[in-house]
Amino acid sequence: MKVVVLVKQTPDTAELPKVSAEDVRSGKIKATMVINPWDEFAVEEAILLGDRYDVESVAISMGSPDAVDALKHALAMGVGGAALIDSSALSGGDLWTTAAALAAAVKAQGADLVLTGKQSVDDNSGAVYAGVAAQLGWPMVSAVTKIVDISNGQITVERMVEGAQETISVPLPAVISVGKEINEPRYPSFMGIRKASKAVIPSTPAAELGIASGSGKTQWTNIRKPEERKTKCVIIEGATVEEKAAKLVDALLAEKVI
Amino acid sequence: MSVLVWIEQNQNGVVPNSFEVLGKAREIAAALGTQTVAAVLGDNASAAESVRPYGPDVVLAITGPVLANYRLSAYTAALRKAVEAVGATVVLTAATVRGREVAAMLASQLDAGYAPDAIDLRVENGRLVAVRSVYSNNILADVTFNSPVQVVSVRPRSFPMPEPGAPGGEVRTLDPGLSENDVKEKVLEVKSTDTGEISLTDASIIVSGGRGVAQDPAKGFALVAELASVLGAAVGASRAAVDAGYIPYKHQVGQTGKTVKPDLYIAAGISGAIQHLAGMGGSKVIVAINKDPEAPIFEKANYGIVGDLFQVLPALTAEFKKRLGK
Numbered sequence: 021m022k023v024v025v026l027v028k029q030t031p032d033t034a035e036l037p038k039v040s041a042e043d044v045r046s047g048k049i050k051a052t053m054v055i056n057p058w059d060e061f062a063v064e065e066a067i068l069l070g071d072r073y074d075v076e077s078v079a080i081s082m083g084s085p086d087a088v089d090a091l092k093h094a095l096a097m098g099v100g101g102a103a104l105i106d107s108s109a110l111s112g113g114d115l116w117t118t119a120a121a122l123a124a125a126v127k128a129q130g131a132d133l134v135l136t137g138k139q140s141v142d143d144n145s146g147a148v149y150a151g152v153a154a155q156l157g158w159p160m161v162s163a164v165t166k167i168v169d170i171s172n173g174q175i176t177v178e179r180m181v182e183g184a185q186e187t188i189s190v191p192l193p194a195v196i197s198v199g200k201e202i203n204e205p206r207y208p209s210f211m212g213i214r215k216a217s218k219a220v221i222p223s224t225p226a227a228e229l230g231i232a233s234g235s236g237k238t239q240w241t242n243i244r245k246p247e248e249r250k251t252k253c254v255i256i257e258g259a260t261v262e263e264k265a266a267k268l269v270d271a272l273l274a275e276k277v278i
Numbered sequence: 279m280s281v282l283v284w285i286e287q288n289q290n291g292v293v294p295n296s297f298e299v300l301g302k303a304r305e306i307a308a309a310l311g312t313q314t315v316a317a318v319l320g321d322n323a324s325a326a327e328s329v330r331p332y333g334p335d336v337v338l339a340i341t342g343p344v345l346a347n348y349r350l351s352a353y354t355a356a357l358r359k360a361v362e363a364v365g366a367t368v369v370l371t372a373a374t375v376r377g378r379e380v381a382a383m384l385a386s387q388l389d390a391g392y393a394p395d396a397i398d399l400r401v402e403n404g405r406l407v408a409v410r411s412v413y414s415n416n417i418l419a420d421v422t423f424n425s426p427v428q429v430v431s432v433r434p435r436s437f438p439m440p441e442p443g444a445p446g447g448e449v450r451t452l453d454p455g456l457s458e459n460d461v462k463e464k465v466l467e468v469k470s471t472d473t474g475e476i477s478l479t480d481a482s483i484i485v486s487g488g489r490g491v492a493q494d495p496a497k498g499f500a501l502v503a504e505l506a507s508v509l510g511a512a513v514g515a516s517r518a519a520v521d522a523g524y525i526p527y528k529h530q531v532g533q534t535g536k537t538v539k540p541d542l543y544i545a546a547g548i549s550g551a552i553q554h555l556a557g558m559g560g561s562k563v564i565v566a567i568n569k570d571p572e573a574p575i576f577e578k579a580n581y582g583i584v585g586d587l588f589q590v591l592p593a594l595t596a597e598f599k600k601r602l603g604k
Contacts, residue, residue, distance in 0.1 A: 031413070033414065033533050033534070033553050034552065034553065036413050036414050036416045036533070036552075036556065037416050037552050037556070039413050039416055039417060041417060044412075044413070044417050044419070057534060058534070114391070115382075115386075115392060116385075116386055116389065116392075119386065141413075141414050141533060141534075142412065142413050142414075143412055144394070144395060144410075144411075144412050144413075144414065145382075145394045145395075146378055146379075146382070146394060146395075147378075147382035147385075147386075147392060147394050150379060150382035150383045150386055151382065151386040153383070154383055154386035154387050155386070159350075159351060159462040159463055160350060160379070160383065161350070161463070162375065162378075162379045163375050176466065179375075180375070180471070180528070181288075181374070181375040181376055182288070182293070182374050182375060182477060182479075183288055183289065183290065183470060183471060183472040183477070184288065184289060184468050184469060184470050184471055184472070185467075185468075185469045185471050186465060186467070186468050186469075187465070187466040187467040187468075187469075188349075188463055188464065188465055188466065189463070189464045189466055190462055190463050190464075191462055200527055200534060201527055236391075236424075237389065237390060237391035237392075237423060237424060237425040238391035238392065238393060238421050238422065238423055238424075238425075239421070239422050239424070240410075240419040240420070240421060241419070241420045241421075241422055242418075242419065242420040243417060243418070243419045244417070244418050244419075245416070245417065245418070246411070246415065246416070246417070246418050249559055249578055251564070251577075251578065251579065251580050253566070253576045253577070253579045253580065253581065253582045254580065254581050254582070255571075255576075255581075255582045255583070255584060256581060256582065256583050261585060261589045261590055261593045262593050262596075262597070264583050264585065264590070264593070265583075265590065265593035265594045265596070265597040266597050268565065268581055268583060268594065268597075269594070269597045269598060269601055271581055272542065272563070272565070272581070273601065275542075275563050275580075277482075277483070277541040277542040277562060277563045278483070278509065278542065278598075278602070
C-alpha cells in the first residue's frame, strides 16, 4: 500500500506573532520555519501504519525550495521518501491551485491513501486536502482520531465532530486528515537526522504538473495585523481573598458580561 | 440568484451556529438584492419548521433516505443540487467540522472561490468580501472572489444569534436524486460525546485552567468546573495542562486547540503563552488569576487577581453563588 503524506512548511507557532503584513504580502516570511505541527501527526501515523501493514510512504510538499526542510524532518522521523513541488515560479494561485498540483503528484505516485494534518498553522484553511480529494474523485474523511482498520480495499476510521464520535468506512483510495488525538509524533532519531540530511529530494516545478499562474478564484487583499488588544489590567486589591472576589464580581456585573 | 445557507443538524437538532450564519445571510442577501434560502437536509423535513422563525425567504427541504445520517459525499451532492435549483451565488455554512469539510468539498467541486472560517462578511460594490483571521489569529485578510459562486464557512460566534420571529418563508422540497450506490461512505456508528457540558466555541463565558493547578490537578480542575457550573460557562485549558494530562484535549484553547470568543474569559493559573493568547485574545473581557504578578496574561487581561487559584476560585464561586441567587 502506497501512503502519501502531504506536509507544509509553516512558521514555528511561537513565532507567528512576529509575522508582519508585509511578510504575508510578499510571501517572504521572516520567521523560523518548521514542518506544520498538524502534519507531524500525519507523518507519525504513516510510520505507525508501516508497523501494521505493508506500507510504502512518501512525503510531498508544495512550496519554495526551502520547504525541503519540512520534508527532511518527515524523512528523519521515518517516512520512506520525499518529493517537492516547487511553486516559486507560480503566482496568483489559491487553495485549489495548490490542490490541483498536489492531486497531480498524488496520482503520479499511485497512492492508495493520502494522510495530512487537519489544517496548517499559517493559512488555517483545512481545505487543500478536500480539493485534492475532489479533483481525484476520492472519498475524504477529516479530523480523524484513529485508523481502526484497513482491509479488503476499505479503510475504517474514527473521527470527532462537535458532540459526537463517528466511525466511518470508505473505499480506498481515500484522503484522510488527522487530528491531534491520533498519536504522539516522535522526535527524529540521530540516525534519522543523519540519513535525512544526506537525502537528495527530487523537485518538480508546478508548471510541469500543468499548473498555471493566475488561476486562483480568490485573492487576499487589505492584509493587516489585527488591532492590538489595548487593555490596562485592573489588579483587584483587598485584605482577604473574599474581599478581592467580591470586588471582582462587582466589576464583572458592571461590565454586563455575566 | 440567492444566498444559500446550509442548516446543520446533529443529534440535538439544528446546530445553533447555523442560525448565526442565517441571520447574517439575510443582511448579505438584502445588500445583494436577492433572497435567502435555508437548506435543510435529512430523511424528513421536520427541521424546516424550526428554521422558519429565523426569517429565510425559502426553506429548501432536501429529503431522502440517503440523507438520514450526515455523510460528506451525499450532503455535498445534495447541496450541489440546491445550488443549481435556487441559482445560489453565495453559499454559507457554519465553520464546524462538518460545515468546513462540506463547504470545502462543494467549492472545490464547483471550482468556486472558498473562504474558510471567516470572521466577517460584507458586500462591497455588489460583491461579497469575507474577512479571514489567518496565521493563527495574527494576520487579517479580506478575501475577494472572481468566481460566479462564492463559498464561505463562518467561524462560530462571529455574528449574534438572531431573535426568532413569526414563522415566515415558504417551505419547498427538493429530491436529491441520490441512491445508496452513489454514496461511498458508510457510517458504522455515531456515539454521542455530549455530556451536557457547554462547548467552548459556543460559550459566552469560559473558565480555563493551566499549569497553576499542578500541585493537585484533579482538585484544581474541579474548582475550575465548579465556577464554570455556577456561571453556565464552558471549561477550557491551556496546552500545558492538556499536555500534562490534567484534562482532555477537547478543552484546549489556543493555536493547536480551539479559537474562542466569549464575552468573559477567566484564566486561572495560565501564564499566557502567545500560543494561548492567539486562541482567546478576541474575548470581550479577560480575567487573570495567577500567583505570579509578572505573568504575561496580565498584559492582556482587563482584571487581575494576584493569588493562588486554590483560594481565589472557591471564593469567586461562593461570591457568584450569593449574587446570582444560586
